[in-house]
Each structure stands twice: as C-alpha cells, then as structure tokens.
Amino acid sequence: MKRLPLWFTITGAILMTMMTVNGAATKSGSITKSSFGKTPDGELVDLYLLKNKNGVEVAITTYGGAVVSLKVPDRNGKLGDVVLGYNSLEGYENDKAYLGAIVGRYANRIAHAQFTLDGKTYALAKNNGENSLHGGIKGFNKKVWTAKAIPGKDDQALELSYISKDGEESFPGNLKVTVTYMLMDSNKLRIEYSATTDKKTVVNLTNHSYFNLAGPGSGDILGHVLMIEADKFTPVDSGLILTGELRDVAGTPFDFRQPTAIGARIDANDEQIKLGGGYDHNFVLRRKMSDPISLAARVTEEASGRVMEVWTTEPGVQFYTGNFLDGSVHGKSGVAYEKRSAFCLETQHFPDSPNQPKFPSVVLNPGEQYHTTTIYKFSVRKMKEVIIHKPASQ
Numbered sequence: 001m002k003r004l005p006l007w008f009t010i011t012g013a014i015l016m017t018m019m020t021v022n023g024a025a026t027k028s029g030s031i032t033k034s035s036f037g038k039t040p041d042g043e044l045v046d047l048y049l050l051k052n053k054n055g056v057e058v059a060i061t062t063y064g065g066a067v068v069s070l071k072v073p074d075r076n077g078k079l080g081d082v083v084l085g086y087n088s089l090e091g092y093e094n095d096k097a098y099l100g101a102i103v104g105r106y107a108n109r110i111a112h113a114q115f116t117l118d119g120k121t122y123a124l125a126k127n128n129g130e131n132s133l134h135g136g137i138k139g140f141n142k143k144v145w146t147a148k149a150i151p152g153k154d155d156q157a158l159e160l161s162y163i164s165k166d167g168e169e170s171f172p173g174n175l176k177v178t179v180t181y182m183l184m185d186s187n188k189l190r191i192e193y194s195a196t197t198d199k200k201t202v203v204n205l206t207n208h209s210y211f212n213l214a215g216p217g218s219g220d221i222l223g224h225v226l227m228i229e230a231d232k233f234t235p236v237d238s239g240l241i242l243t244g245e246l247r248d249v250a251g252t253p254f255d256f257r258q259p260t261a262i263g264a265r266i267d268a269n270d271e272q273i274k275l276g277g278g279y280d281h282n283f284v285l286r287r288k289m290s291d292p293i294s295l296a297a298r299v300t301e302e303a304s305g306r307v308m309e310v311w312t313t314e315p316g317v318q319f320y321t322g323n324f325l326d327g328s329v330h331g332k333s334g335v336a337y338e339k340r341s342a343f344c345l346e347t348q349h350f351p352d353s354p355n356q357p358k359f360p361s362v363v364l365n366p367g368e369q370y371h372t373t374t375i376y377k378f379s380v381r382k383m384k385e386v387i388i389h390k391p392a393s394q
C-alpha cells in the first residue's frame with residue numbers, strides 16, 4: 001500500500017473528527033454493521049443498524065431481509081421497540097411465522113399451489129394445506145441477501161438484493177430483486193421493492209413485520225385502534241383462499257373506516273371472522289391510481305401515544321392479528337409471542353391473483369420493471385383521547 005504523507009493523514013484525521021463533532025452537533029444519522037452469524041451452509045449473515053437524527057433506529061438482518069427491531073419514541077420521547085423479532089440468526093432460521101421478513105416470490109396464498117401462464121401450468125410446493133404460502137418451502141425469508149449501505153443526508157438506506165433462479169420454488173424466470181429500506185429523518189421507514197425477470201412470471205413482495213406499538217411483551221394488541229382505508233375486503237374459504245368476491249365492509253366487523261379498537265369485534269359471531277380465527281384478510285384499498293402513494297391504514301396505541309401510518313402504492317393490505325402465534329415461540333429477551341400479541345399490515349397485490357383474472361395483475365414480463373413502495377410512518381398523539389369504537393350496526 002502506498003503510504004500517505006504525514007500531513008495528509010493528520011489533516012484527514014482532523015477532518016474526520018470535525019465531521020464527527022459536526023455530526024454529533026447536528027445529530028446526523030448513521031449506519032453500522034455487525035456480524036449476525038453464519039448459516040449451516042457457511043454463508044455469513046450481517047446485522048445493519050440504521051439510525052436517524054432523532055435516535056429512531058431499525059436493525060435489519062441480511063437473513064431474509066428481516067426487520068429485527070424498530071425503536072420509535074412514545075409521547076414522552078422514550079424509545080421503544082415496536083416489532084417482534086429474534087436475538088439470534090438461529091431464531092430466524094427456525095422461524096415459521098415470518099417475523100419481520102421480506103416475503104416472496106409470491107406473498108400470501110396461491111390456491112392448490114398452482115397457476116397457469118401462457119398455457120403452461122406451474123405446480124408449486126403445498127406448504128399450507130393444499131396451498132402455497134409466502135413463496136414456498138424456502139421463500140425469500142430464508143435467503144441471505146446481499147447488502148449495500150447507502151448513507152444519506154436525510155435518510156439512511158440499506159439496499160438488499162437477491163437473485164431468485166429460474167425454477168426456484170418452481171416459479172419461472174430468473175428474478176432479480178432489490179428491496180431498499182430507508183430510514184428517514186422524518187421517522188418514516190420507507191421500503192422500495194423492485195424486480196425484473198427474463199421470463200414471464202408472477203411477483204408479489206411484502207414485508208411481514210409484526211407490530212405492537214406498546215412494545216412486545218406488553219400484552220395483546222386488542223386495544224390498538226385501527227383505521228383502514230377500505231370499503232371492501234376479500235372474503236376467504238376454509239383454506240383462507242379468496243372466494244373472488246369483493247365484499248362491502250359496511251355492517252361487518254371488517255369496517256375500519258372509522259378508527260376502531262382491533263379487539264372490538266375480533267370474536268364476533270361472523271363467518272369470516274371465524275374462518276380467519278380473527279382477522280387474516282386482504283382489504284381492497286381505496287387508493288386513487290392518480291396519487292403517487294396513498295394512506296392505507298393508521299394505528300394508534302393510546303397508552304404510549306404511538307401512531308403508525310401505512311402508506312403504499314399497492315392495491316391491497318393483509319390485516320393479520322397474529323392468530324397463529326401460540327406462545328411457543330420465544331423472541332427477543334425471551335418474550336413468549338402469544339396469540340394476538342402483535343398485528344401485521346402486509347401491503348400487497350391480492351392473494352391468489354395468479355388464479356383470479358379479475359384481480360389486479362401480478363404478472364411480470366421480461367423488459368418490465370416491478371416497483372412498489374410502502375412507508376411506515378411513526379408519530380405520536382400528545383393527549384390521550386377517548387375513541388369511540390362501536391359502530392351502530394354491532
């Protein structure tokens with residue numbers, strides 16, 4: 001290595017110090033990387049910590065691109081972790097609940113684990129009863145992604161990429177996927193999903209973070225108040241496969257157009273609630289296609305004052321109330337993840353779209369660019385408010 005002149009090294013050191021000092025003064029964000037272990041195949045896995053100027057931080061592992069922790073302030077400015085996750089790589093390797101992970105190539109279910117493109121039928125693994133769920137046996141949540149840290153002035157980004165080979169989990173086409181997490185100084189976690197293919201295929205990507213705005217270990221999420229910008233939802237059958245109907249939410253426990261406690265109707269005597277074991281349904285977002293991005297949902301947790309808004313370019317959102325969590329899985333700091341201790345708002349195209357010609361298309365052709373954006377925006381409600389959550393019809 002060529003040695004630098006002494007004056008250059010010293011000037012460099014001072015400059016670095018000034019930058020650090022300035023950085024501290026202006027509280028700029030940062031990105032740090034640490035090791036998260038090694039897979040049994042010998043692949044190295046990292047953990048990236050992105051911090052913004054307010055101290056908000058998100059930890060993301062290259063294993064499954066999973067959000068491991070997300071610390072946001074409560075109404076008193078106290079940071080708290082609002083997502084479920086594991087302390088170790090082993091937790092993610094054994095995970096069956098998709099905690100925090102990137103889900104693909106096809107998020108949610110494909111009926112009978114098969115679909116047809118241009119007359120050719122693709123048979124997928126049946127990993128959920130008769131159906132395919134979340135990309136198959138080894139979906140994108142079980143892959144090690146290649147990471148690139150991109151520090152910025154107002155945002156800290158982590159670009160994750162993965163190439164899903166033609167035939168992987170029986171899907172056609174080499175799919176090049178990039179998922180970029182951006183932690184903004186405005187306390188938004190922005191996720192950009194991009195993909196291209198060399199053969200006609202289907203794509204539906206999402207993130208499967210489980211949220212509890214009061215912090216994991218603080219009980220269930222039944223008191224969280226939710227608003228979803230949807231006039232319709234997609235009913236399911238006993239295998240949680242969409243029937244194809246778009247049903248009005250009006251007069252049903254699926255009407256979240258006015259802010260309503262998640263628990264207010266979760267045990268209602270309603271066929272769809274029973275089939276889902278609670279909420280496990282896709283909502284048809286009101287989204288105006290002329291808007292670049294639209295509000296999908298807002299969740300408020302009164303005790304902490306934390307508010308989370310979900311914005312997306314996607315037509316649907318899966319609202320899932322952790323009905324399959326049963327306390328057998330222990331996450332960070334040994335906390336048992338009980339049924340309904342967290343909720344998911346998975347932005348997406350509708351489940352089983354490859355078999356539902358009337359739904360918005362999930363087909364990606366060579367030469368086309370798949371690109372979607374979802375933003376989780378955090379803020380606080382200063383004063384405690386009483387929220388009315390009993391719709392007249394219930």
Ligand code: GLA
Nearest residue numbers: 096097098108280318320324
């Ligand atoms: C999605 C599905 C649920 C369940 C979870 C993962 O939200 O809709 O039925 O499979 O993923 O446990």
